[in-house]
Amino acid sequence: xxxxxxxxxxxxxxxxxxxxxxxxxKRNRDYGTDLxxxxxxxxxxxDVDGVPIFDTVAEAVAETGANTSMVFVPPRxxxxxxxxxxxxxxxxxxxxxxxxPAMDMARTVNYIRTRGNGTSLIGPNCPGxxxxxxxxxxxxxxxxxxxxxxxxxxxxxxxxxxxxHELTQxxxxxxxxVGIGGDPIPGSNFIDILEKFEADPxxxxxxxxxxxxxxxxxxxxxxxxxxxxxxxxxYIAGVTAPPGKRMGHAGAIISGSKGTAEAKMEALxxxxxxxxxxxxxxxxxxxxxxx
Amino acid sequence: MDLFEYQGKEQLRKFExxxxxxxxxxxADEAAEAARGxxxxxxxxAQVQVGGRGKxxxxxxxxxxxxxxxxxxxxxxxxxxxxxxxxxxxxRAGDIVSEYYVAFLLDRSERNYLGxxxxxxxxxxxxxxxxxxxxxxxxxxxxxxxxxxxHARKLVFGAGxxxxxxxxxxxxxxxxxxxxxxxxxxxxxxxxxxxxxxxxVVALDAKVTLDESAEYRHPTFAELKSAHxxxxxxxxxxxxxxxxxxxxxxxxxxxxxxxxxxxxxxxxKAAGGEPANFLDVGGGAGAELLSxxxxxxxxxxxxxxxxxxxxxGITRCDLVAEGIIDAFDRLNMQxxxxxxxxxxxxxxxxxxxxxxxxxxxxxxxxxxxxxxxxVELAHGGGA
Numbered sequence: 001x002x003x004x005x006x007x008x009x010x011x012x013x014x015x016x017x018x019x020x021x022x023x024x025x026k027r028n029r030d031y032g033t034d035l036x037x038x039x040x041x042x043x044x045x046x047d048v049d050g051v052p053i054f055d056t057v058a059e060a061v062a063e064t065g066a067n068t069s070m071v072f073v074p075p076r077x078x079x080x081x082x083x084x085x086x087x088x089x090x091x092x093x094x095x096x097x098x099x100x101p102a103m104d105m106a107r108t109v110n111y112i113r114t115r116g117n118g119t120s121l122i123g124p125n126c127p128g129x130x131x132x133x134x135x136x137x138x139x140x141x142x143x144x145x146x147x148x149x150x151x152x153x154x155x156x157x158x159x160x161x162x163x164x165h166e167l168t169q170x171x172x173x174x175x176x177x178v179g180i181g182g183d184p185i186p187g188s189n190f191i192d193i194l195e196k197f198e199a200d201p202x203x204x205x206x207x208x209x210x211x212x213x214x215x216x217x218x219x220x221x222x223x224x225x226x227x228x229x230x231x232x233x234x235y236i237a238g239v240t241a242p243p244g245k246r247m248g249h250a251g252a253i254i255s256g257s258k259g260t261a262e263a264k265m266e267a268l269x270x271x272x273x274x275x276x277x278x279x280x281x282x283x284x285x286x287x288x289x290x291x
Numbered sequence: 292m293d294l295f296e297y298q299g300k301e302q303l304r305k306f307e308x309x310x311x312x313x314x315x316x317x318x319a320d321e322a323a324e325a326a327r328g329x330x331x332x333x334x335x336x337a338q339v340q341v342g343g344r345g346k347x348x349x350x351x352x353x354x355x356x357x358x359x360x361x362x363x364x365x366x367x368x369x370x371x372x373x374x375x376x377x378x379x380x381x382x383r384a385g386d387i388v389s390e391y392y393v394a395f396l397l398d399r400s401e402r403n404y405l406g407x408x409x410x411x412x413x414x415x416x417x418x419x420x421x422x423x424x425x426x427x428x429x430x431x432x433x434x435x436x437x438x439x440x441x442h443a444r445k446l447v448f449g450a451g452x453x454x455x456x457x458x459x460x461x462x463x464x465x466x467x468x469x470x471x472x473x474x475x476x477x478x479x480x481x482x483x484x485x486x487x488x489x490x491x492v493v494a495l496d497a498k499v500t501l502d503e504s505a506e507y508r509h510p511t512f513a514e515l516k517s518a519h520x521x522x523x524x525x526x527x528x529x530x531x532x533x534x535x536x537x538x539x540x541x542x543x544x545x546x547x548x549x550x551x552x553x554x555x556x557x558x559x560k561a562a563g564g565e566p567a568n569f570l571d572v573g574g575g576a577g578a579e580l581l582s583x584x585x586x587x588x589x590x591x592x593x594x595x596x597x598x599x600x601x602x603x604g605i606t607r608c609d610l611v612a613e614g615i616i617d618a619f620d621r622l623n624m625q626x627x628x629x630x631x632x633x634x635x636x637x638x639x640x641x642x643x644x645x646x647x648x649x650x651x652x653x654x655x656x657x658x659x660x661x662x663x664x665x666v667e668l669a670h671g672g673g674a
Contacts, residue, residue: 024605075504075507076507076508099504100504101475101502101504101505101508102397102475102477102502102504102505103397103434103472103475103502103505104505106397106402106403106404106434107434107435109402110402110403110433110434110435111435113402114435127604139574139604139605140604141603141604141634141635144634154550155550156548156549156550156551156553157548157550157551157574157604158546158547158548158550158551158602158604159548159550159551159553159554160550161551161602161604161633161634162551162554162602162633162658165602165633165634182549182550184397184399184477185397185399185402186402189402209550211549211550211553212553213399214399214400215399215400216399216400219400235554237550237551237553237554237557238553238554238556238557239557239560240556240557240560240566241553241556241569242538245536245569246536247536247549247552247553247569248534248548248549248550248552248553248569248571249549249550251399252549252550252553258417261557277557277561278554278557278558278561278658278659279554279658280657280658280659
């Protein structure tokens with residue numbers, strides 16, 4: 001097993017006819033993901049490299065049995081695309097699109113959560129999800145991953161690659177790597193993903209990659225302490241970031257005394273979570289814990 | 292994007308939030324003119340985006356246009372914590388009976404909206420939160436439902452707002468919420484919200500932060516932004532599509548992805564160095580962007596060494612190498628550049644760097660090794 005995506009994944013890409021959408025959609029297919037459809041309004045009947053295009057997600061689901069969608073549309077259509085997938089009964093929605101207005105996401109995320117039918121939204125502004133050896137939905141380079149027992153959840157993209165790379169180099173594979181994205185209102189937070197890793201028989205240990213801003217890491221620490229039996233190793237980027245400067249991600253800003261890396265590391269430490277000082281050390285701790 | 296006080300109030304006024312009558316002035320004469328127009332006693336307020344301007348002497352009362360001219364002359368050009376005062380807001384001064392606090396913001400943890408109110412206004416709210424958390428009333432608002440009057444009552448009664456201010460506050464809160472949502476703000480904060488002698492409730496200050504991702508549906512954002520001065524280096528970076536923040540050190544940093552760049556700053560600092568900047572070239576950067584990034588970084592003469600840390604996903608390391616080599620050819624760069632490449636086409640990129648004839652171009656195997664090398668070079672160590 002793995003979480004969110006795997007051998008049962010049937011992927012529809014919203015925006016498959018676009019430049020980025022087709023590039024990454026095809027890369028995901030080459031990795032072994034079952035790419036069954038694309039959606040672009042008005043282009044039904046066309047195909048991208050043999051993958052049929054539909055006007056609506058509902059139609060794609062009815063015709064192909066798609067259960068997972070990847071959103072690769074421009075930001076102003078992002079929230080709408082996510083809602084369309086949710087409405088069509090898609091189980092896992094992975095939104096790569098960056099710069100969707102935060103209030104669009106506040107409404108969208110609450111709609112999906114209050115419907116309560118188990119739809120998972122990952123992102124937006126995220127690198128996607130990979131279950132090595134099974135499926136890749138997003139832009140994480142598959143070749144740096146190896147199948148194995150470590151789950152990884154991260155607010156960052158390339159920093160995730162760095163840590164995965166360090167793990168793989170030490171011969172430690174991953175069950176699933178989840179990029180939850182750097183936005184202020186994410187579809188899934190650390191706790192949503194930690195819950196799934198805790199329940200996944202193929203995951204033995206979790207690496208959590210956080211950064212400055214907000215209190216998601218502090219809340220995750222509490223969750224780990226109270227609800228998790230599997231060990232968690234953490235890393236927090238932005239130790240040296242000055243307050244009031246937004247470090248790229250909309251969520252990565254220290255406001256006042258809140259959201260500092262130090263406070264996060266302290267909370268994680270207090271919950272019995274070992275924290276690496278850099279990506280290399282995270283991999284070293286994982287290796288040590290595996291014995 | 293953080294608005295100036297006068298901009299924030301202008302926006303709040305559009306949503307019928309009561310704000311004092313006022314005018315913006317950029318010269319002492321304009322301030323006198325504004326005071327004359329308003330009539331009576333005025334307050335002259337420095338327009339800077341930093342707290343503590345009152346203590347720094349950036350807010351002064353004036354009882355005549357001549358006095359307004361004098362105090363505006365003192366405030367304009369003042370340096371408040373590194374911010375030069377370019378504008379003052381001249382407002383009609385009123386009597387203040389009480390000061391409160393009220394705000395709406397995005398609640399990242401709860402993934403909804405949060406309203407906050409306190410009867411302890413005019414002071415740093417974070418301090419109140421720490422010393423007297425019960426003094427702050429909080430209410431969560433479902434973005435799908437929006438505000439209802441009971442939310443306003445919950446805030447007002449919860450914060451213990453005095454009876455004579457209740458009606459005004461309960462009427463004002465939904466308007467402030469409408470401004471928050473209507474502006475696509477991530478924060479609207481009024482501190483202090485005041486009660487006047489004639490029982491009106493007025494926003495005496497306004498802090499508004501807008502969500503730049505929503506700029507496409509707000510034509511006013513561009514205009515509001517034009518009042519903001521961006522440092523030359525940051526302007527140049529933005530023009531070239533780079534996400535750049537100036538810091539104080541001497542090790543220039545280039546990376547792809549915000550998290551990786553932040554992490555790179557951290558490892559440079561841990562190696563004993565001081566980062567000169569945060570620069571994220573984003574995903575899928577090509578040769579030209581890399582070359583431009585080096586141009587922006589080395590335009591700061593305080594930079595003694597540069598560290599390029601790239602983990603290629605959609606970004607191709609061969610293009611990164613091409614951009615770096617191009618920058619050396621094009622810019623006559625004198626500072627050493629340590630380059631660490633991994634991920635997509637890294638082999639190819641590394642080979643290109645190795646074959647490049649420039650001795651100031653130093654390839655490194657790992658992120659930590661690269662950071663150590665860059666710090667050593669910035670401190671004057673041999674290449």
